[in-house]
Amino acid sequence: MIPLSNKVILVKLDEINFESQPFIVSSPHDTNKNSDSLKHLGESIKKYGLLSPVIIQKKGNSIFLVHGLNRVLACRFLGMADIACQEISAHVDQQGVYLFSLCIFLSHHKPNIIEKSKIINRLSSFFSEERVIQEYFPLLGLPPNKKVFFRVSQLSCLEKEIAYDLAKGSINEELALKLLKFSSSERLALYRFLQSLPFTVSQQFELVEYINDIARRDEVDFHDLLNHPFLVNILTRDIDEKKKAHMVKGFLRKKRYPKLTALEDDFLKKKKKLSFPEKVTLHPPDNFEHGNFRFEIKFFDSLDFEKKIQFLNKLLTSDKFHSLISHQ
Amino acid sequence: MKFQPQKIIISPEVKNAPMVKTILHNCPTASIKYTTIDHEPACLHQKNVLLLTQNKGNFYKPCPGTISYLCCLYKILNIGVNCPLSCSYCILQAYLEHSIPTVHVNIEKMIEELDGRFDQYPSRVFRIGTGEFTDSLAFDHLTEFSKMLIPYFALKDNAFLELKTKTDIIDNLGNLDHRQKTVVSWSLNASRIVREEEHNAPSVDRRLLAAKKCQDWGYKLAFHFDPIIFFPGWEIEYQDVIDELFSMVNPSRVVWISLGCFRYIPKLKPIIQEKFSESRIIYEEFIRGLDGKMRYLEVIREQMYSQLISRIRKHAPNVFLYFCMESPKIWQKCLGFCPANNGELQSLLNEQCLKGS
Numbered sequence: 001m002i003p004l005s006n007k008v009i010l011v012k013l014d015e016i017n018f019e020s021q022p023f024i025v026s027s028p029h030d031t032n033k034n035s036d037s038l039k040h041l042g043e044s045i046k047k048y049g050l051l052s053p054v055i056i057q058k059k060g061n062s063i064f065l066v067h068g069l070n071r072v073l074a075c076r077f078l079g080m081a082d083i084a085c086q087e088i089s090a091h092v093d094q095q096g097v098y099l100f101s102l103c104i105f106l107s108h109h110k111p112n113i114i115e116k117s118k119i120i121n122r123l124s125s126f127f128s129e130e131r132v133i134q135e136y137f138p139l140l141g142l143p144p145n146k147k148v149f150f151r152v153s154q155l156s157c158l159e160k161e162i163a164y165d166l167a168k169g170s171i172n173e174e175l176a177l178k179l180l181k182f183s184s185s186e187r188l189a190l191y192r193f194l195q196s197l198p199f200t201v202s203q204q205f206e207l208v209e210y211i212n213d214i215a216r217r218d219e220v221d222f223h224d225l226l227n228h229p230f231l232v233n234i235l236t237r238d239i240d241e242k243k244k245a246h247m248v249k250g251f252l253r254k255k256r257y258p259k260l261t262a263l264e265d266d267f268l269k270k271k272k273k274l275s276f277p278e279k280v281t282l283h284p285p286d287n288f289e290h291g292n293f294r295f296e297i298k299f300f301d302s303l304d305f306e307k308k309i310q311f312l313n314k315l316l317t318s319d320k321f322h323s324l325i326s327h328q
Numbered sequence: 329m330k331f332q333p334q335k336i337i338i339s340p341e342v343k344n345a346p347m348v349k350t351i352l353h354n355c356p357t358a359s360i361k362y363t364t365i366d367h368e369p370a371c372l373h374q375k376n377v378l379l380l381t382q383n384k385g386n387f388y389k390p391c392p393g394t395i396s397y398l399c400c401l402y403k404i405l406n407i408g409v410n411c412p413l414s415c416s417y418c419i420l421q422a423y424l425e426h427s428i429p430t431v432h433v434n435i436e437k438m439i440e441e442l443d444g445r446f447d448q449y450p451s452r453v454f455r456i457g458t459g460e461f462t463d464s465l466a467f468d469h470l471t472e473f474s475k476m477l478i479p480y481f482a483l484k485d486n487a488f489l490e491l492k493t494k495t496d497i498i499d500n501l502g503n504l505d506h507r508q509k510t511v512v513s514w515s516l517n518a519s520r521i522v523r524e525e526e527h528n529a530p531s532v533d534r535r536l537l538a539a540k541k542c543q544d545w546g547y548k549l550a551f552h553f554d555p556i557i558f559f560p561g562w563e564i565e566y567q568d569v570i571d572e573l574f575s576m577v578n579p580s581r582v583v584w585i586s587l588g589c590f591r592y593i594p595k596l597k598p599i600i601q602e603k604f605s606e607s608r609i610i611y612e613e614f615i616r617g618l619d620g621k622m623r624y625l626e627v628i629r630e631q632m633y634s635q636l637i638s639r640i641r642k643h644a645p646n647v648f649l650y651f652c653m654e655s656p657k658i659w660q661k662c663l664g665f666c667p668a669n670n671g672e673l674q675s676l677l678n679e680q681c682l683k684g685s
Contacts (some may be wrong), residue, residue, distance in 0.1 A: 259628065263627070
């Protein structure tokens with residue numbers, strides 16, 4: 001049993017140590033005064049008062065918050081001077097207080113992925129990796145293995161901005177892990193770029209790969225690459241966002257694969273000269289290497305079919321057609 | 329620098345193997361531990377440790393090759409895994425769970441397996457190499473494997489051994505009765521690639537000096553330009569290596585030269601990025617091949633092969649050239665012929681072995 005005093009005391013809000021919060025489990029904290037959750041809590045406190053005291057521990061001259069961060073924030077925003085607290089004895093060590101805080105937290109919260117990451121890291125400062133995996137992973141809803149330990153524990157290194165979106169589920173966890181491979185400034189630049197347009201998740205992965213590859217190959221800074229005049233121009237133009245996303249991807253792909261895209265462009269140019277009828281398409285071999293050329297013909301009646309077949313027949317004697325397929 | 333391990337881990341089941349005694353004799357300063365590698369997880373990725381263990385599987389196995397491209401049906405003798413060199417492009421990094429240099433010391437089993445094979449199929453020609461999962465000679469100063477293996481193959485009518493290396497560790501090969509049944513081969517690359525990507529490996533000069541010595545000792549030689557890597561200035565640099573090669577060795581002693589452009593399984597890319605952050609080789613243009621490996625565009629491969637072949641042909645018009653894991657189209661375009669299938673390529677290489685022996 002944790003020696004938690006039954007006595008409720010009043011503590012001045014500005015005496016609570018906000019710099020260091022070793023026992024707070026929730027993350028990332030929404031410290032915005034106007035956030036919905038804090039606004040609602042503030043209104044409730046205004047109307048009914050603080051229904052349950054927050055929990056603190058006094059150590060030397062510092063008062064550490066153990067549980068009740070949102071209540072403390074809401075009270076501060078309301079301009080209150082002090083707050084009702086219950087105190088944990090100063091004799092209880094950090095590990096004891098943290099486990100107590102974690103226990104309360106898990107009893108009424110399902111932790112998000114960032115919280116899980118921070119919990120794992122904090123627990124690892126007290127216990128062996130093996131013990132954290134075996135004892136605590138089931139409580140956190142994580143499969144108890146080392147791979148997961150490694151994966152999830154890294155995520156707490158993410159910058160607040162990215163962590164916040166990850167906790168909300170608005171970015172893909174794999175993508176967040178991929179971003180961890182970069183320096184903080186590269187990661188933020190990439191992340192903001194990916195958020196600037198409605199890219200799909202698979203496009204986001206592709207773009208990260210392109211940008212990293214181009215930057216390493218050409219030895220250019222991520223920022224310089226992402227501020228390329230062409231990209232800036234696209235981003236500031238008044239066109240449909242999806243179209244912008246498509247153009248941005250096309251630009252970066254071309255920069256990453258200049259030779260392959262040149263082959264594609266050349267093929268398209270030559271194909272255009274042949275003036276194919278509508279709904280007759282010629283596809284090149286995959287990557288201009290594997291397999292065969294492929295015709296796709298759609299027709300709606302026998303006359304249409306006949307016309308298209310005649311067109312194909314004419315190709316046999318067309319130099320332009322032979323030039324199109326010969327260099328492959 | 330010849331590899332001298334700081335620590336040797338010996339699996340208890342092989343502690344009495346004769347080869348262990350030889351290795352310990354040749355490593356007087358190494359610390360020794362008799363245990364299994366499972367009990368030494370910290371050593372799993374250390375290159376200064378040597379693991380002596382038994383090969384629990386087969387020593388003799390077919391080369392994994394690749395699907396959808398022509399392969400030479402090479403046979404592998406699995407004498408060990410990993411090596412003391414650290415080539416950034418090494419595929420083993422993605423295939424194996426650990427990078428600890430490992431020697432399989434239960435060679436009695438290996439001999440039993442080989443005898444069984446050779447006796448069972450007396451009319452077949454066996455072309456066997458030890459350089460697939462390790463470097464054939466990187467440990468030879470410690471294991472003295474060559475002193476056993478080369479005379480063994482010398483007595484076999486239907487088998488040839490290829491020792492494939494990037495090293496110049498050939499001292500043990502000097503006075504052996506090889507009867508031209510062993511081909512000593514070197515993997516060669518442009519100087520810049522050797523310098524920047526083949527860490528701990530001897531320079532091309534040293535490799536070729538070693539090749540010249542082996543030539544003088546009467547061995548057949550072979551060379552492998554694999555992986556051929558695209559970088560600014562590759563044309564001149566590969567040309568220089570080819571010129572240097574033929575300034576050192578007699579083309580008539582070269583039984584084959586293989587060519588293969590850099591290719592990798594996608595899993596290797598993040599490994600190279602993490603372990604060799606200075607390396608730029610993965611940032612060229614690659615497409616996913618039919619076997620799932622990333623390859624240069626066909627036009628690039630064709631350009632590189634054609635250039636290298638033309639230079640080789642200038643010095644050695646009759647040397648047998650082949651591609652490792654290439655498409656029939658590339659064969660046809662760059663070499664002017666294409667084996668009908670893997671079996672035909674195998675036969676062509678076997679013929680090269682049989683010439684003059």
